[in-house]
Amino acid sequence: MKSHHISRRLVTTQIRSCLFLFLDLRIRGIKVVLVGRVKTGVLKRGMVVTFGPSGLTTKIKSIKMHYASLPEALPGDNVGFNVKNVVVS
16 A cells, blocks of 8 residues: 655644535435545544535535545545535536
């Protein structure tokens, strides 16, 4: 397995986590899955997140990477995550 060097500063940032979204998928039975790369901070299951610029606040239900469930996503991870109460038009 390939080891990754992650900057301590990127993980311990308390101000905010930054995630760039690539796309959104509508999957039957799961609803909406957002896909993106974590740039700073840590994304955890159960975390309450706010999307800008709309200010929509919601909770992360699950995080997956390559069909494997993760408890958290670190900087540099490309992940898909399921969120509650989000309608993508």
